[in-house]
Amino acid sequence: MTSKLLGGLPVELVESIIHFVDDRNDILSLALTCRSFNEILLPDVYSYREIRTRISSNFFYIWNHLSQNPLICRNIRFLRIASGSESKNLRIPQSPCLHGWEEQERMLCRAIRHMSFLRTFEWNWGWGPNVLWCVPDLWDALTGCLELKNVLVREHAPGKADEKSIFYSQLFSVRGLEIFDFQTTMGDKYQGHPQPDTEPRTDHIIIFLSNNPTLRTLRLSFSYCSSYDYFFKTRSVYLGPALASIHLPNLSTLRLNFIECDPRDFCEFLVNNPTIEVLDFSAKLERVLWGVVYLDLVM
Numbered sequence: 001m002t003s004k005l006l007g008g009l010p011v012e013l014v015e016s017i018i019h020f021v022d023d024r025n026d027i028l029s030l031a032l033t034c035r036s037f038n039e040i041l042l043p044d045v046y047s048y049r050e051i052r053t054r055i056s057s058n059f060f061y062i063w064n065h066l067s068q069n070p071l072i073c074r075n076i077r078f079l080r081i082a083s084g085s086e087s088k089n090l091r092i093p094q095s096p097c098l099h100g101w102e103e104q105e106r107m108l109c110r111a112i113r114h115m116s117f118l119r120t121f122e123w124n125w126g127w128g129p130n131v132l133w134c135v136p137d138l139w140d141a142l143t144g145c146l147e148l149k150n151v152l153v154r155e156h157a158p159g160k161a162d163e164k165s166i167f168y169s170q171l172f173s174v175r176g177l178e179i180f181d182f183q184t185t186m187g188d189k190y191q192g193h194p195q196p197d198t199e200p201r202t203d204h205i206i207i208f209l210s211n212n213p214t215l216r217t218l219r220l221s222f223s224y225c226s227s228y229d230y231f232f233k234t235r236s237v238y239l240g241p242a243l244a245s246i247h248l249p250n251l252s253t254l255r256l257n258f259i260e261c262d263p264r265d266f267c268e269f270l271v272n273n274p275t276i277e278v279l280d281f282s283a284k285l286e287r288v289l290w291g292v293v294y295l296d297l298v299m
Contacts, residue, residue: 014040022077022119024049048075054083055135060104065092066111073114082124105135112141120150123166139169151177155184167200167222172208178250180212183221183257206242216250221257236260244268253278 021027024046031041053062066073112118121142142148151174155166167184200222209215222237236258244265251273270276 018045019117022049044072045075048072050078050080051076052080052082055081055104055108060107061094062092063104063107063111066114067107070114073111074116076115076118078120078122079112079115079118080122080124082122105137108135109137109141112138113144115145117147118145119147120152121145121148122152124152124154125156136169139166139171140173143170143173145174146176148174149177150179152179152181153183168204172204174208175211176214177212178214179217180215181217181219183219185223200237202237202239203242205239206246209243209246209248213248214250215248217253218248218251219253219255219257220259221255223258239265241265245272247272249273249275251275253280255280255282257282 018030018040021030027041027046027049031038031046051062051066053059055063066076151171153166153171165184166182171182202222205220209218237260239259239261241262243261246269252275254273254276255278
């Protein structure tokens with residue numbers, strides 16, 4: 001395709017072509033086909049297709065930049081927020097953070113709401129300096145990303161965060177997902193931290209599954225500790241009989257960690273979901289503390 005021919009195409013047609021090119025290598029290849037595509041795709045589309053960053057005062061300039069540039073946010077397809085991530089987008093000018101945590105949260109959520117075509121969202125929270133462990137409005141903002149298909153969440157929250165855990169957030173109001181991988185540890189196992197004394201409710205999990213019949217891959221890992229667990233026993237989370245009626249016609253992979261339910265209900269669930277090809281039950285949980293990975297076993 002020559003530059004002259006491309007220049008004669010309607011803008012909407014050109015944008016529709018670019019819209020479906022998600023992989024950065026494919027974008028680069030397309031940009032090398034002609035000068036017009038080069039000017040359109042480089043640098044903004046190529047640079048902003050994937051964003052890997054973290055939430056902290058040192059990275060506030062990224063969220064400030066994105067919240068003020070909604071057109072750039074429309075280019076983002078993949079977003080990873082992790083306590084150990086470094087920014088991969090070096091085109092954003094760095095600037096000192098002159099705002100408090102509340103303003104930083106607002107900037108983050110505003111940027112998320114601008115990401116109309118976001119397809120994959122990953123969150124991996126861990127201990128670290130200046131890390132926001134709880135941003136409840138983020139999950140509400142994520143429900144507005146109607147193109148979202150893949151969600152991966154790793155939550156390692158302190159005991160005091162239980163009432164604000166992602167487990168109870170608006171994340172479970174998201175619909176239309178194809179891949180959902182959620183792992184959380186509720187209740188800190190170390191002395192000096194409050195721990196939940198009641199079993200977590202799971203009715204919203206059943207509703208979430210009912211609202212996402214498009215799921216192809218599902219992984220759920222829930223665990224919690226009671227303040228009566230003096231020997232740091234990790235407890236499983238119970239899914240009620242409503243699980244039996246869930247039908248996910250596209251589900252091919254199911255992985256469950258620390259999940260309990262009545263065997264009869266689960267057998268009925270399997271009968272209702274004959275498309276499952278990979279079924280994995282695991283009694284282990286990875287915890288990250290001070291850079292060391294521990295493995296907990298439920299006996």
